[in-house]
Each structure stands twice: as C-alpha cells, then as structure tokens.
Amino acid sequence: MTTQTSMWLSLVLALPVLTATQAVHAAAAPNVDLSGFWERRDTQGGGSFGGMLASLPKAVLVPDFVPPRAPSTQVDPPSTGKPNAVGVPYIVTTGNCSTSASLNIPFMMTHSTPIDIVQGADEILIVPEMPGAQRIYMDGRAHPATGRVAPTGLGHSVGRWEGNELVVHTVGMSAGGGIPGGGFRTPETELTQRWRLKEGGAQLEVEFTWVDPKIYAKPHTFSLTYFRMPQSTYALEEWCDSGDPLQRQSIVPPKQD
Amino acid sequence: MKFHFAAALALGFSGAAFAHHSFSMFDMDKDVTLEGSVIEYRFGNPHSHIIIKVPAGKAQAEYAGNWDVEGGSATIMRRQGWSRETFKPGDGIKIVGHPMRDGTKGISLFYAIMPDGTRLYHDIARPKAD
Numbered sequence: 001m002t003t004q005t006s007m008w009l010s011l012v013l014a015l016p017v018l019t020a021t022q023a024v025h026a027a028a029a030p031n032v033d034l035s036g037f038w039e040r041r042d043t044q045g046g047g048s049f050g051g052m053l054a055s056l057p058k059a060v061l062v063p064d065f066v067p068p069r070a071p072s073t074q075v076d077p078p079s080t081g082k083p084n085a086v087g088v089p090y091i092v093t094t095g096n097c098s099t100s101a102s103l104n105i106p107f108m109m110t111h112s113t114p115i116d117i118v119q120g121a122d123e124i125l126i127v128p129e130m131p132g133a134q135r136i137y138m139d140g141r142a143h144p145a146t147g148r149v150a151p152t153g154l155g156h157s158v159g160r161w162e163g164n165e166l167v168v169h170t171v172g173m174s175a176g177g178g179i180p181g182g183g184f185r186t187p188e189t190e191l192t193q194r195w196r197l198k199e200g201g202a203q204l205e206v207e208f209t210w211v212d213p214k215i216y217a218k219p220h221t222f223s224l225t226y227f228r229m230p231q232s233t234y235a236l237e238e239w240c241d242s243g244d245p246l247q248r249q250s251i252v253p254p255k256q257d
Numbered sequence: 258m259k260f261h262f263a264a265a266l267a268l269g270f271s272g273a274a275f276a277h278h279s280f281s282m283f284d285m286d287k288d289v290t291l292e293g294s295v296i297e298y299r300f301g302n303p304h305s306h307i308i309i310k311v312p313a314g315k316a317q318a319e320y321a322g323n324w325d326v327e328g329g330s331a332t333i334m335r336r337q338g339w340s341r342e343t344f345k346p347g348d349g350i351k352i353v354g355h356p357m358r359d360g361t362k363g364i365s366l367f368y369a370i371m372p373d374g375t376r377l378y379h380d381i382a383r384p385k386a387d
Contacts, residue, residue, distance in 0.1 A: 112380035251363030
C-alpha cells in the first residue's frame with residue numbers, strides 16, 4: 001500500500017468518527033446563549049424571602065417518610081422557653097459562617113443574590129455569588145457510579161441540549177431539606193432541571209423535578225424565573241471570618257438604658 | 258415514626274429562607290415599624306446588624322428601647338443599594354422588620370425607609386400586594 005493510499009484509507013475510516021463528533025458538538029451548541037448574570041425578583045409580593053416560595057406546588061411525600069438529618073452548621077443553645085438575657089446571642093454557628101457552608105441545590109438557585117452562567121461547549125458553570133460553583137458536564141459523559149462519589153450539596157451534574165432547552169440531570173447530592181414546597185434530598189435523589197429562555201431572552205425559566213421513590217409519592221415539580229441583568233453586572237465577593245465571634249451569632253439582646 | 262406534612266413544609270420553607278442560620282425565631286408574617294436613632298451600624302457578613310434606640314413615645318410605646326436589627330450579608334444588601342456608609346451612629350432611622358417571636362428586642366430587617374421616602378430592602382423580597 002502506497003503512502004497516498006494509506007492516507008486516503010485513514011481519512012475514509014475516520015469520517016464516521018468525525019461526523020459523529022461533529023454531531024455531538026452541533027447538539028451541544030445550539031443558538032442559545034445563557035451566559036451572564038441572572039437574578040430572581042419578587043414580582044408577586046411575597047412579603048418575606050420565604051413567602052416568595054409559598055405559592056409553589058407542595059411536595060407529596062410518601063407515608064412514614066422520615067426527613068434526613070443534614071450535618072448542622074448551627075449550634076442552637078437549648079431553649080429555656082424564655083427570652084435570652086442581655087448579651088446572650090441567639091444562634092451560634094459552628095464556625096461555618098459563610099453561606100458557602102450551605103451551598104447546595106436548590107439553595108443557590110433560590111438565593112437573593114444572582115447567578116452567573118458561564119457557558120461553554122463542553123461545560124457550563126453556574127456560579128452563585130458565594131464560594132463554589134455547579135459544574136454541568138456537556139461532553140456526553142455519564143454520572144460516576146454512586147459508590148465513587150462523595151455526596152456534596154451540588155452533587156454531580158451532566159447536561160444536554162434538547163432543541164433550545166438545556167436539560168441538566170443531577171445525582172449525588174448530600175442529604176438535606178430546603179427544597180421549595182417541603183421537599184428533601186439524599187444522595188439517591190435525582191434532580192432534572194430544564195432551562196429555557198423566554199420573553200425574547202430577557203427571562204430564564206428553570207423547571208425543577210425531584211424524583212426519589214423513598215421520599216416523593218410522585219415527582220415534585222416547580223419552576224423559578226430569573227431576569228437577565230445588565231451586561232455591566234459583575235460579581236461581588238462573599239466572605240466572612242469564622243474566627244470572629246460576632247460573625248458566628250445572630251440576634252444579641254442589646255443592653256437597655 | 259409518622260411524618261407530619263406540616264412539619265415538612267415548615268422545614269422546607271425555613272430551609273429555603275436559610276442563609277447563615279434559620280429564620281424560625283422571627284415571625285416572618287408580621288411587620289413592625291421602628292423609628293429612632295442608630296447606636297451602631299455593622300455592615301458585613303454573614304449578616305449586617307444595626308443597633309437602634311427607639312425612644313418612648315405614644316406612637317410606639319410598646320417598642321421603646323434598644324433593638325438589634327439583623328439584615329443580610331453585605332453582598333445581598335449591596336445589591337439592594339446599601340453600603341458601609343448608609344448609616345452612622347447618631348443618624349435617624351426608620352425600619353420595617355419581622356420581630357422575634359419571644360418578645361426579645363431583635364428583629365429581622367425587611368426594609369429601611371430613607372428620609373426621602375425611598376426604601377432600601379434587605380433582599381429581593383417585596384411587600385405583599387394590598
């Protein structure tokens with residue numbers, strides 16, 4: 001076989017592979033740009049932060065479900081049933097004073113601060129305004145075996161495009177609650193998020209569906225809407241000093257005159 | 258153990274509002290207006306605090322005294338227009354917040370009403386529609 005024939009043969013053999021690769025990248029890169037900062041807004045008048053989520057559908061839990069207990073970052077002194085004395089703080093944390101201690105899904109998606117989406121062909125980052133980020137692998141990989149993943153608040157996420165809709169599947173989340181509508185999660189819980197632009201790209205709707213037959217009698221689905229922020233928006237730094245006693249406490253009954 | 262759905266809801270919602278700590282010690286459905294002067298202003302993380310003095314007066318006799326007003330993180334509040342210079346000791350201040358359930362003079366900030374009538378909110382939550 002001549003060198004020229006060999007080269008042509010190599011190209012012909014490689015064509016199906018190249019075509020398949022191109023197809024994957026074409027599917028991974030629709031004409032949808034989610035990049036930039038997005039924020040939630042209280043368009044209905046929730047009355048409080050928690051009130052903003054009160055109108056979402058309620059989770060239907062299986063009978064006799066026992067909520068998982070997440071490792072607490074909060075050390076609540078035993079309640080005496082009476083107001084604390086002057087100078088005695090309410091709520092003292094273990095030192096994980098930053099919101100990063102509670103960085104998880106869906107907390108980062110319900111927070112007051114915006115999310116910054118960094119969109120690439122093989123990976124999409126969802127960066128909240130706190131330490132950490134959710135990585136969504138878009139390269140076609142599968143989730144690792146459950147036994148090989150240490151559960152975290154963000155879990156392990158893979159994504160794909162279905163038309164102009166980004167579909168994200170997450171597993172391996174650490175045990176906890178805080179899911180709007182009264183839901184919970186464990187490392188076995190599966191979350192599917194469907195991200196879609198609306199209003200000409202000014203708004204982003206994210207539909208959350210939580211599935212776990214040990215927790216939910218039926219899939220728990222709700223949607224949140226985010227509003228695109230100006231291009232000039234930049235991230236603010238979230239920080240705190242866990243060694244500062246003032247930062248580890250909440251209300252301290254002040255001294256009275 | 259029989260699980261109560263109401264408990265699940267309570268846990269869920271408190272978790273949703275959860276940032277640095279639970280908000281369950283505040284009556285988040287109740288709004289109280291306090292007007293007085295700033296004793297101390299700490300703008301920072303994970304929560305900002307304003308210690309205020311509410312003078313005794315007929316209009317707010319039941320609230321007279323010194324209060325610890327808890328806001329959000331500096332990051333959250335900067336997005337709403339707050340800064341390290343928003344208040345200083347001695348300034349007049351008027352706030353609306355959610356008081357503690359046990360009667361302690363502590364309150365979760367909802368918003369401050371500035372001298373020109375504008376509101377500086379704690380976070381993205383807004384008042385319920387009338």
